[in-house]
Amino acid sequence: xxxxxxxxxxxxxxxxxxxxxxxxxxxxxxxxxxxxxxxxxxxxxxxxxxxxxxxxxxxxxxxxxxxxxxxxxxxxxxxxxxxxxxxxxxxxxxxxxxxxxxxxxxxxxxxxxxxxxxxxxxxxxxxxxxxxxxxxxxxxxxxxxxxxxxxxxxxxxxxxxxxxxxxxxxxxxxxxxxxxxxxxxxxxxxxxxxxxxxxxxxxxxxxxxxxxxxxxxxxxxxxxxxxxxxxxxxxxxxxxxxxxxxxxxxxxxxxxxxxxxxxxxxxxxxxxxxxxxxxxxxxxxxxxxxxxxxxxxxxxxxxxxxxxxxxxxxxxxxxxxxxxxxxxxxxxxxxxxxxxxxxxxxxxxxxxxxxxxxxxxxxxxxxxxxxxxxxxxxxxxxxxxxxxxxxxxxxxxxxxxxxxxxxxxxxxxxxxxxxxxxxxxxxxxxxxxxxxxxxxxxxxxxxxxxxxxxxxxxxxxxxxxxxxxxxxxxxxxxxxxxxxxxxxxxxxxxxxxxxxxxxxxxxxxxxxxxxxxxxxxxxxxxxxxxxxxxxxxxxxxxxxxxxxxxxxxxxxxxxxxxxxxxxxxxxxxxxxxxxxxxxxxxxxxxxxxxxxxxxxxxxxx
Numbered sequence: 112x113x114x115x116x117x118x119x120x121x122x123x124x125x126x127x128x129x130x131x132x133x134x135x136x137x138x139x140x141x142x143x144x145x146x147x148x149x150x151x152x153x154x155x156x157x158x159x160x161x162x163x164x165x166x167x168x169x170x171x172x173x174x175x176x177x178x179x180x181x182x183x184x185x186x187x188x189x190x191x192x193x194x195x196x197x198x199x200x201x202x203x204x205x206x207x208x209x210x211x212x213x214x215x216x217x218x219x220x221x222x223x224x225x226x227x228x229x230x231x232x233x234x235x236x237x238x239x240x241x242x243x244x245x246x247x248x249x250x251x252x253x254x255x256x257x258x259x260x261x262x263x264x265x266x267x268x269x270x271x272x273x274x275x276x277x278x279x280x281x282x283x284x285x286x287x288x289x290x291x292x293x294x295x296x297x298x299x300x301x302x303x304x305x306x307x308x309x310x311x312x313x314x315x316x317x318x319x320x321x322x323x324x325x326x327x328x329x330x331x332x333x334x335x336x337x338x339x340x341x342x343x344x345x346x347x348x349x350x351x352x353x354x355x356x357x358x359x360x361x362x363x364x365x366x367x368x369x370x371x372x373x374x375x376x377x378x379x380x381x382x383x384x385x386x387x388x389x390x391x392x393x394x395x396x397x398x399x400x401x402x403x404x405x406x407x408x409x410x411x412x413x414x415x416x417x418x419x420x421x422x423x424x425x426x427x428x429x430x431x432x433x434x435x436x437x438x439x440x441x442x443x444x445x446x447x448x449x450x451x452x453x454x455x456x457x458x459x460x461x462x463x464x465x466x467x468x469x470x471x472x473x474x475x476x477x478x479x480x481x482x483x484x485x486x487x488x489x490x491x492x493x494x495x496x497x498x499x500x501x502x503x504x505x506x507x508x509x510x511x512x513x514x515x516x517x518x519x520x521x522x523x524x525x526x527x528x529x530x531x532x533x534x535x536x537x538x539x540x541x542x543x544x545x546x547x548x549x550x551x552x553x554x555x556x557x558x559x560x561x562x563x564x565x566x567x568x569x570x571x572x573x574x575x576x577x578x579x580x581x582x583x584x585x586x587x588x589x590x591x592x593x594x595x596x597x598x599x600x601x602x603x604x605x606x607x608x609x610x611x612x613x614x615x616x617x618x619x620x621x622x623x624x625x626x627x628x629x630x631x632x633x634x635x636x637x638x639x640x641x642x643x644x645x646x647x648x649x650x651x652x653x654x655x656x657x658x659x660x661x662x663x664x665x666x667x668x669x670x671x672x673x674x675x676x677x678x679x680x681x682x683x684x685x686x687x688x689x690x691x692x693x694x695x696x697x698x699x700x701x702x703x704x705x706x707x708x709x710x711x712x713x714x715x716x
Contacts, residue, residue: 131183138162140195141360142367145331145353148345149502151374155209158195159360179217188218193232200236201364207430211244216251222262239406240270241429248276254286263291270405270466296323300334307343310676317552320348327474329503346678350503388539389480392517397507402426405435405466416440424495426508427469434498434505436469477501481521484514532579533586535602544599544611549679554614556673560693561666563606568651568661577638588630592623624668628702632665669696670705
């Protein structure tokens with residue numbers, strides 16, 4: 112602000128009850144896009160107050176506080192909400208978008224009156240209530256206001272969405288998550304700044320995301336200012352982002368874009384095409400139930416139950432095709448069987464949208480595992496189904512019967528995947544372990560690849576029965592040393608094995624691997640002749656076909672360490688380092704070599 116403007120604006124700050132009148136001429140709302148991290152599509156916009164500087168205030172919060180002191184906050188809220196809705200309605204495709212509006216905690220006591228005014232504005236512009244999301248700032252304890260619970264209930268009945276703003280730096284956020292229906296959780300900028308380089312922040316963000324997703328809540332990262340922060344948010348499962356890296360707030364509607372193609376995660380499609388075993392089984396059992404929108408009429412729901420008598424519930428979606436819950440036939444029976452009940456529901460004076468009858472249902476992503484499905488059913492009383500999403504949009508439902516089929520088929524496929532020679536889990540189980548381990552950054556993880564050296568010459572000389580003996584011997588030794596919950600063993604095939612270890616020190620990892628190599632080297636000697644054991648070699652043919660002295664068989668183990676805090680969403684990213692560490696292990700005199708992910712300057716074990 113210039114010196115002249117500051118001198119003019121200074122007395123305006125103290126205009127008292129006329130401040131609102133002055134604000135009518137200069138206050139405006141800016142929109143900042145909220146973008147989906149996987150598709151780059153604009154999901155919605157947060158409306159932000161602008162023009163405060165022309166009234167002599169350093170920030171919007173200063174102006175809002177002054178309005179509250181002079182009893183003009185409610186009038187300001189109504190005016191700015193009306194302007195925001197009018198501007199929102201002028202954006203192309205607004206019908207499938209969401210407008211995020213901040214609700215000041217000082218207005219909660221008169222919130223129901225504000226909702227009535229907003230509903231009138233919405234009807235004027237033809238905007239459904241589900242296109243509006245109220246942000247509740249956690250810088251204040253909203254739940255301490257006596258009228259808060261009833262206000263939230265009315266918001267939900269009216270079809271509005273609810274977000275927790277500034278999550279992690281305020282008060283009562285977990286109380287809100289526990290006791291109230293929340294659609295979105297906005298992680299405060301404090302946890303996003305330099306996220307990729309801060310392990311403690313990574314732990315917190317990852318666990319916040321996991322908790323939110325378990326509750327069917329979508330996560331938005333606020334204040335994303337760099338590409339590194341954006342990529343870290345994507346890596347840790349954040350659903351949406353907003354911040355200067357995406358776009359700065361603008362009062363000009365023409366600045367708003369429907370999508371940001373350069374943010375699209377093309378790798379996610381490639382990963383999704385293969386998918387984990389759990390995801391493939393879940394996709395196979397998805398039930399594509401008919402659904403209704405929360406602003407549909409009850410008459411439409413009656414007709415759907417009449418046309419689909421085999422169904423006792425339908426999923427309910429909002430205008431963004433996000434699931435909100437289900438509507439059950441039993442909820443309507445009291446009206447159906449009550450005298451004039453059905454006519455009452457259709458009466459204009461008593462009119463109730465579908466949102467009034469929505470019952471909560473667990474909502475999880477399609478890429479979740481079967482344990483998440485089981486947990487969702489177990490943790491919600493009277494649960495009829497789990498609603499599934501893909502890129503946050505409704506993708507189908509899984510009933511209890513479908514869940515049983517998924518679990519049975521998984522058990523069968525797991526059994527079929529076992530190696531017939533060793534009985535160890537096969538490649539499906541190994542890949543599933545890798546996916547889980549790469550995503551679990553709470554602990555250090557060791558991916559150990561075991562491969563016999565000089566196995567082929569031994570197999571050629573003594574026959575496949577002796578080769579099978581060596582393979583079963585190694586499998587038995589693996590079972591001897593690795594049997595705890597944080598240890599996994601698998602058989603890739605032939606003379607290739609895998610050991611996965613979690614949450615242990617380097618010493619705790621190295622000791623059993625060293626014992627495994629020593630015992631195998633000792634016991635495999637018994638498979639050779641006495642003369643070959645004395646010589647320390649056999650005569651065989653190398654890859655060039657020329658007879659040569661070939662060392663006796665041993666096993667080499669290449670270990671790739673994934674440090675605590677490192678999340679890898681695509682396991683193909685580690686394939687080059689796995690090949691590298693296996694080669695170094697074969698060159699090592701001990702047969703054991705350890706690499707840390709992302710660091711090819713290795714330290715021999």
